[in-house]
Amino acid sequence: MKILLIEDDREAATYLIQALDEAGHVTHHASDGETGYAMASSMDYDVLIVDRMLPRRDGLSIIESLRAENNHTPVLILSALGEVDDRVTGLRAGGDDYLVKPYAFTELLARIEVLARRSTPAEAATTFEVGGLQLDRLSRKVERDGEAILLQPREFRLLEYLMKNAGKVVTRTMLLENVWDYHFDPQTNVIDVHMSRLRAKIDKGHANPLLHTIRGAGYMIRD
């Protein structure tokens, strides 16, 4: 994946570039808003990681300008401002996701990988299939190898989100945000309990499990 990182803190940028490189991504770096905007509008990237507070030009104005030019490259906003209002402003400016500093690298990686996939039209698909597990978004039916699985509405949304991002890591925070629409950190393993229930419903009695726990990161559904 080709990533543009617009971040003025050199140390944080160096660390991110190295970590993204280890994860197999090519990262370009701009250390101020103007340069970042010039690079983002002249080259083709899969994802932009934009710090909100930048010298010479702030992050939100870069995103607004890009969107006005019909540039729809997915954007992850990084910010120290983490209140609901700040998040809403960021997303309204055209950002696709919002991550509050400080963050775990696994969280950032999971989010940009999910974002990059958004540019392909899978978002609009009405059915998902992963290794014999099928989910129909319209009839809201789930079956594995032809056998119907009964899910609670919330479990359905969990599975739907996982399958939409099949093969990608989704973190607990991403699940809480996308399935429950809350942006706080639960102090306990509240998401894990839901996942183990979901796992019991879809993997029980099958030789190859589909729902995997990725240690230190989150969950992934894959073949």
Added chain:
Amino acid sequence: MFRLSQLWRTTTVRLTALFMLIFVVFAVGLLGLVFWQTSVQLQRQQTDAIDREAAQLMKLDSDGGFRATIVAVQRLSTLPGPGIYYLADPSGQVIVGNVTDLPPEVVAEPGTYSFNYSRPPPFDEVGAAQRQGTDVVRTERLSSGLILVVGRDVVERRGFTAIVFQWFAMGVGGILLFSLIAGVVTSVRVLRRIDTITSTSNKIMAGDLSERVPVTGRNDEFDALATNLNAMLDRIETLMQGMKEVTDNVAHDLKTPLTRLRNKAESALRENQDEGARREALETTIEESDKLIKTFNALLMIARAEAGTPSGALTDIDLSAVVGDVAELYGPLAEDEGLTLDTDIDEGVRIHGNRELLGQALVNLIENALKYHEPVEGKAGLIKVSLKSAGGRVLITVADNGPGIPEADRGRVVERFVRLEKSRTEAGSGLGLSLVAAVARLHRGELRLEDNAPGVRAVVDLPAAQGATPQN
């Protein structure tokens, strides 16, 4: 204490001055009109009198001849009063009359004249100044050929004018003086009370937050203002107190995990460590820093909630859905820990609030109930989450049947960082209930901890939708 310039700046004095001005303009206009009408009337009466006398004398002359006229004019001339009578022969030589100094042209031609005169004072006013005045006269040539001049000395009319003017000036002066005094007295009273407020606020600005504006008990606007100011000061004092507590507690409770963090990092750097131990130390470092971040986040959230979030952060939300969702989120976890999470939620309860903060508050209450629950033999653990709307209040309740909080500690646990000694070993920042209390206050409600016998019943008591307007 009161300078004149300060007095002038007060609204009362300015308004008084304005009203005074308007009043004087109207009074002058009205009195002027009355005066003008009166003098026109007087003049007409005079002219009528002159015409009447002239007509009578002319009739007398034509009926009774010139002798009768001379006798009549002579008699009229001796009467006291403003009347002017003068009779001359056809050549202009005076026969009788009470004036001697008529201008020659008045006598020469019949007609109506008005002229100024200056003549010596009457004999009974010896030593008085020359009399200045105006005469209005009518000259007629009688049928006998004599020349008759009848008129009035209008000095009396002028006297009337002077009196009117004098009274008028006194009246206006009186009004001006009265309203000025009234204005100054009111202003001084107003200024004195404002000065009390100013001096109180000066003391407060100098650092004495315990000062309060005196309330007189008269229940007027100033009392309303003073009461509001005092309420504001109470709030500021609470906030300041809170801030002081936070800094104290940040110093105390954040330094401990920071020290642990530092120790772990140091131990990872130690020479004689094997790779596994080093890795473990680094992992602990990350865990510790995550805990610190959570504590900071909680502190920030409380600070924001207590400061009153910016307008727009409070919207019309479906509280039933919020409570339902959070209870559903925690249901499986409670079950895994051997507890039952029951719900009793009124449908369609909407309030004006912040969904995230209320959700977080409820999460904190449920997590507390889970965390402090001690399994008791033969007694099933139960957490009951309910939402009730009645009588203009909305109650979110999380009740458990755990060990409960001793009566004496109930108020204290809501304070920041307070964790009862027993629970020091449990994980957590000690900010959970403080955040719930702050969120409740943001929504103009309160957090109450009640005895559930056994266990704790945490009640978030909020005003229903109509009353819950945004603070800002």
